[in-house]
Amino acid sequence: MTGTIVIENIYPELDCGRYPVKREVGDRLEVEADIFKEGHDLLAAVVKYREADAADWLEAPMAQVVNDRWRGGFALEKNTRYRYAIEAWVDQFESWRAELEKKLEAGQAVGLELLEGRQLVAAAAERAADDDRSQLRRVVENFDRQTLDAERTDLLLAPALRRLMVRHPDRSTAAACERELEVVADRPAARFAAWYEMFPRSQGRVRGKSATFRDCAARLPEIRSMGFDVVYLVPIHPIGATHRKGPNNTEELVPGAPGSPYAIGSEAGGHKAVHPELGTLEDFRAFVRQAGEHGLEVALDFAIQCSPDHPYLKEHPDWFRYRPDGSIKYAENPPKKYQDIFNVDFYSPAKDEIWREWLDVVLFWIGQGVKIFRVDNPHTKPIAFWEWLIREVQNERPDIIFLAEAFTRPKLLKALAKAGFTQSYTYFTWRNFKQELADYLTELTQSEVKEYLRPNFFTCTPDILPAFLQSGGRPAFIIRLVLAATLSSVYGIYNGFELCEAAAVPGTEEYLDSEKYDYKVWDWDRPGHIKEEIAAINRIRLENPALHELENLRFYPADDDNVLFYGKATLDGSNTVFVAVNLDPFEAHQAVLEFPLQELGIPRDKTFQVEELLTGRKHLWRGHRHIVDLDPRQNPAEIYRITRWAYRDYVETCF
């Protein structure tokens, strides 16, 4: 026989509150719910909220929107987790007030009703304190001095009393929603950033020799000048020698070959050590410092796997699984064998110890100044482990960002995001056509997925040189750049992309002569590069707040199947950007674009200003249809910023 106010269908709520939703500092969390009870009483409701470790709840009022749907919200001012809930109660004074007004309107006698109102005010006075109590008591005293219903009515319907009564409701029978919910307020870089991925050992100028963190530092000005915010390093740890892979992933031992940086661990140390060829831990800290001075953050690869030479194998033999012949089980994905990789056994009796050690690894690098981790293959480790680890880290350091490289089945990819990853790799890398891009982006930005998964759109990775880039030439790189950088608010490239590197192992997505297994020396000024284009796109991103958001993406009609047309606007409409991309890297296509003038509040007969942001060309347009010609060699994409033009209501303030 519990309370009878129903609070249900709460938004946002993920999997019945099992997982938190994600927002960023500076956002306002808008909370909605269906709130109602039987009969005709009027209700009042609040969103209750508190920082996760705060004892006291704060409250924000909710208001009815329509049809028993209520809304209220609060500002996420801190980089932390907040908890929120909803409470609702019968607003007895407002219910009484509404009934009274109806009866007055019908000319009915209201003497008894006024006495009932007086009771409500007297009860509120008991709940109130200080000045409010005095004021409420004074209303009751004045009421008792009056004898005429009209005078009493005026007293009880006074707006000032109404405001007082709102402050002192009888919440003794208030109902709460069934669960407390959680929202993670990440720092803004969780949503808006451009990433540059590189192999530290290939940033030098001497063939066949590892570069150092110093060489890496020398590249920072250029990376920053292209407009990137994050420089992401593949693993920087010592590399095992046993079963070391040779160039192009050969299984023979090749003298002098450096091995894959993902075969972590040697005599020189494991996950908390730096590869001696790259420098010292002090050198690494210096690099992080220098990056910071250039406005760049450093992201580190977190790959939970061990080479056969990793110290863990000797120090913690109980962390691994053994086969009937006493050998340790190496990684396999039959028929593929990875004899250079051993996985710790997350299900071993030493599980607790193992989990804590990996947490310790992350904390170690946080201690070196790292605030972003790109996690390798998280989908081969327990989801519950990630949920635990990320929460443990963020409880102390909510500014730490985790990017999940979960190139796996869709539900597992999403589950890792729900479990706590700040950002996720996605299938964007393989989506090339108009309908599939629109469908996928609509899912990411308009469905429940947007509550918990931030897509970090990588155009390519050391493991993935997509067919589109392999055969589409320079225009293909620009097309994918524009798509990644404007469809999502956070995106990345892997070094070589800016040089339009397209040489693949035939029939695969592997780079030919991949850095994964070799030292490489790049000519960063190689002819045909697209560094200016990258810089331009990143500048446009920076200057247009609409591109800092994800959920605001909308697709609009373009009457050619090769032309994708979409737009983003800030909530207040002060910045509005549209993008038209030719998805065909070979041929020019013309399309009629339909601009949603009505959404923009631009009358169909009014002129508006259009600035094409890549060329800086300005136009005055009228009407919602415009033809665009996109030649992949000249202008594979156009980006329009739309503003009103000399259209305002003049208000004369003087003379």
Next chain:
Amino acid sequence: MTGTIVIENIYPELDCGRYPVKREVGDRLEVEADIFKEGHDLLAAVVKYREADAADWLEAPMAQVVNDRWRGGFALEKNTRYRYAIEAWVDQFESWRAELEKKLEAGQAVGLELLEGRQLVAAAAERAADDDRSQLRRVVENFDRQTLDAERTDLLLAPALRRLMVRHPDRSTAAACERELEVVADRPAARFAAWYEMFPRSQGRVRGKSATFRDCAARLPEIRSMGFDVVYLVPIHPIGATHRKGPNNTEELVPGAPGSPYAIGSEAGGHKAVHPELGTLEDFRAFVRQAGEHGLEVALDFAIQCSPDHPYLKEHPDWFRYRPDGSIKYAENPPKKYQDIFNVDFYSPAKDEIWREWLDVVLFWIGQGVKIFRVDNPHTKPIAFWEWLIREVQNERPDIIFLAEAFTRPKLLKALAKAGFTQSYTYFTWRNFKQELADYLTELTQSEVKEYLRPNFFTCTPDILPAFLQSGGRPAFIIRLVLAATLSSVYGIYNGFELCEAAAVPGTEEYLDSEKYDYKVWDWDRPGHIKEEIAAINRIRLENPALHELENLRFYPADDDNVLFYGKATLDGSNTVFVAVNLDPFEAHQAVLEFPLQELGIPRDKTFQVEELLTGRKHLWRGHRHIVDLDPRQNPAEIYRITRWAYRDYVETCF
């Protein structure tokens, strides 16, 4: 650090398991869920289920459908509540088997793998008992006697061993879904029935005098001959005299006026008494018996409200709310006043006593043979009260059906259905046009609403004579009859509908000279009646199992806005019915109907048989488009049963 198998997105699950879903005895409950874990292990999963009061769980296997979506189900064999849950675990043997097969295919050595397989079989033998244990041990012994990998492989991949291993999984690390869920298996009459509502006192032949239960019994053969299953009586209790309303709801006392049967309670008794004019309690029981002999169930009105003369006011003065002048608060909906109605105060300190008394009232009438209650205005009583009451009743008597007259806001209407009402009145009564009918029915039959709300489509009620019937004449009645009876599987009419009674208080939906405030004598054979049409529709419903279902409703194209075209088919496709209705009661309309031949498995070039069920006319048609001419005076609707025609593959069984 919990288990790592994720079980989420369970279907059916209502509001995170807060409310049960509804099905009927004889249904199979199909349960689905996303089930997955990290990595590549293969999983096994079961639906666990039990009758609510059973201690032991039964299990039904689940199988993966696609992309980590699993499905399994069980038969709802009893009229009771079932609980269900999901459990999943790593299928170690199947995972091992799959890896082994890949390695064999790649020609890799598998000696170690075979030893690992042997370990799995040996462990399963420990879990097994009796014959299974012996068999599994024998496999291990045979394995140990063999030395060749090929022989050992054959042993471990034998299909018989596979079946054995499935029976003895290692479920020590099994994961369960977070909540147990509930499904109510109602008796089939919850979903399929035709209701006939009547005022017992108006079933006689003497003007100005109450009819009796005996007179009511005399009408049973006719009601049954029209094809109804339920005869629903408005309240049969003593009626208060104080503030009694006169004919046409006048407030003056009119000598001899019987009063509204909803003003329950007089010196003669309250909710557990029968109005003396109708007869005795024994007469009522006799009526219920006689109805049963005619194949009819009796539904009783359950209206929680008291006339000023109800015994409760004297016996339980603490059940009511008092005003500052000491008077009891009567019902109001300002500016309307209902001085003849007092509501008990569900929030009074005597709450527990009050709730139990109403339960006692329901149990009393169940004791008299009543199994169906139509609940008046449930939306003015606490939702939690209904949830409690219905569960209390159905725990003992799961066959009891409750119909909610919740003509209220949509969320409250739905909440009452979730809280436990077996059926609900709906907005159908006011939906007249093609798009609004299709939209509303699509919501009712295709959205989550179908999981918990069974719409009982009343064409009219004593309070509602819709404008469509007031002005549309006889065709309007047939149109609404066909819609109610074929769109929903359960529907009802209020007596007078069969006579096309259309006289209203001008400008309202009130019947003129309503039975609510008077005795009435009807001429049940009045010219222009539609009793044959009703009988025909109810016969068609009975003979076509497709019309016994609700969720199977689908709308199909008809190229005229006045023609609604829809169909229903049984799951096995053995019965397929289509309905075309002219929604305009005044003029004929022609439309091209598009039959979904592909869904029906009828090739476009094959002839099929169509039987129009109202006329019995048969046709042979070909192609999916057919023109229909619907004249409201001749054939306001047509109902087609479609079957294949002479189209089968002959199989010669002899010579």
